[in-house]
Amino acid sequence: MTNVCPPCAKTLRTVPPIYDRQLLNASLDEIKSAIRQHKACIAALEKREQEAVQYLARVYPVFTLPNEIVSRIFIECLPSHGRVRPSPIRAPLLLAQICHHWREIALSTCELWTSADVDAGLHLPSLAPRVGTVERLLPLLQTWFSRAQACPLSLTVRSRYEKLPVAIYSIISAFAERLHRVELNLSVDDLRALQQLSISLPHVRQLAVPFNLGAYLALESPFRAITIFPNTPRLQDLAIGQCTISELGIYQNLTRLRLSQASIDQILQILQSRSQITDFTAVLLRPSSSRSFSAPPPLTHIHSLALFEYEGDTVVEVMLGLLTIPNLRRLELGVNKQPPSLLAFLNRSACPLEHLSLGSNFAQDCLAVLPSLKTLEVQVDPRTIIHFREVLEIPTLVPHLHALSVIVNDIKDSDDADPGVDNAKDFDYAAFARSLETRRRQNPNLRSLKLRLYHTFEFGPPGTPWLPKHAREELERLIADGMRIQVNFALSLGWPELADRCGTFP
Structure with missing residues (x-):
């Protein structure tokens, strides 16, 4: 009954x-x-x-929102870079702990479980301290990816200090058919072990194995990281330590290439022979001799270029003196000082540049030839910020600038310190805020600011905010005026919210 x-x-x-x-x-x-x-x-x-x-x-x-809208909101809670580190204090696990209804929505939303970024070498700090060992990592990934159902997967594995157990490799093999992005920051032993498995990644679009092999040139047998996954027919985005023109021949669909070790000769050959590459990044090696190089014809296929050099080199200046890129929209120069050849390169290319990332000692004449610039990243210190503030207050310079990123360095005890100048002067937040306000009054396009602070800061007692009170007051006034602001310090902390460190690989 x-x-x-x-x-x-x-x-x-x-x-x-x-x-x-x-x-x-x-x-x-x-x-x-x-x-x-x-x-x-x-x-x-x-x-x-x-x-x-x-x-x-x-x-x-x-x-009371429909489940479909809640699911969409949950997806928007994921980091924009797409790397999701399993953690009970971040989406999606955090969302699944609010209530039974939200848990059902989160577990049934496949897109929340398509990415996993894990550190397999030590322990999983996202779980209980010293509890998330490799033994827990394997079932975690299996459960995590099973919720993604048939969606494309992204896997990032970091472990440069300990050799991984063979079971970790089985994860890559088990999901190889569904992986669209693979990023590995592993030891040479692990990379060799993966190479022996000959795992095919038939659907992968992005592959990153950026481990710098330069320190391992003394190995008894040579090792090329580019040979780890022999079958990647759909690869479009490759980040690798080294490669040759012949090795790139197997990647017919490659449009983005990032090299952590490249000579000027290699770069010139790649840029001229691979016209389908539109986005190129390289860390330049110093030439073995003071030889001259022939300038290639205009590279009309390149839209994004990033060049970096080891400290004390001038290789980027040499490269800019050779290149002409008329359709360039994004330029990033990882140098300590602005190369003298930059202005000539910009005039010669006459490109519609929209993003520029520069070192310190930037020149006003370079910005004057970039009327289409929308985002700018510069490096300053308490001394050079004065010149940058003057540039910022000129409304005719980069009139369409809407996003600004400023890296604030410390000049105390540095090679640039001037014995005759007070190098201990702190960064003047109030003056910088006034310059931003002046800029916004004259040209309201500027809407976003990112500050990355590398200058010395003394922490107070526990619970003391690391950003000085007067600095917060200046920035909060700009926020109240409608400006979006984020401040990062020491690569980990951020204001007004914490920065996500796993956004940058490796």
Whole structure:
């Protein structure tokens, strides 16, 4: 018998035998009365339910959203770079802990579980301290990716200090058919072990094995990281330590290439022979001799170029003196000082540059030839910020600038310190804020600011905000005026919210 309430159970037990008509009619009246009472009770409960739902909608409207919209909001909570580090204090695991309803939505939203960024060498700091060992990592990844169902997967594995167990390689092999992005920051032994497995990645679009092999040139047998995955027919984005023109021949769909070791000869050959590459990044090696190089014809296929050099070299200056890139839209120069050949390169190329990343000692004349510039990244210190503030307050320079990134370096005890100057002067937040306000009054296009602080800062007692109070007040005034601001310090902390360190690989 179906479970019923005690009053109903009593009524059912008092139903007389079918042959006693008088008692049966009396019992029927009793049953009808009980039904009316229960209907009235149900009506009252339904009314209270409706009132509770309406109150909930007024106080907590988020719980009344359709599941599809909640799912979309959850997806927007993931980091923009797409690398998701499993953590109970971050999406998606955090979202699954709010309530049962949200947990069901999170677990059924496949896109939340398509990416995993893990450190397999030590322990998983996202789990309980010193509990998330490799033994826990394997089932975690299997459960994590199983929730993604048929969606493309992204896997980032970091472990440069310990050799991984063979079981870790099985994860890559098990999901090889579904992986669209693979990033590995591993030891040479691990890379060799993967190479021996000859794992095919038939659908991978992005592959990054940026481990710098320059320190391992003394190995008994040569090793080329580019040979780890022999079958990647759909690869479009490759980040690797070294490669040759012949090795790149197997990647017919490659449009983005990043090399952590490259000579001028290699770069010139690659840029001229691979016209489908539109985005190129390289760390330049110093030439073995003071030889001259022939300038290539204009490289019309390059839209993004990033060149870096080892400290003390001038290889970037040589490269800029050779190149002409008329369709360049993004230029990043990882140098200590602005190369003298930059202005000639910009004039020669006459490119519609939209993003420029420069070192210190930037020149106003370079910005004057870039009217289409939208984002700018520069390096300053408490001394050079004065010149940059003057540039910032000229409304005719880069009139379409809407995003600014400023790296603030410390000149105390550095090679640039001037014995005759007060090098201990702190960064002047108030003056910098005034220059930003002046810029926004004259040209309201500037809407975003990122500050990366590398200058010396003394931490106070526990709980003391690391950003000085006067600095926060200056920045909060700009935020109140509608400007988006983020401040990072020491590569880990951020304001007004914490920075996500796993955004940069490796």
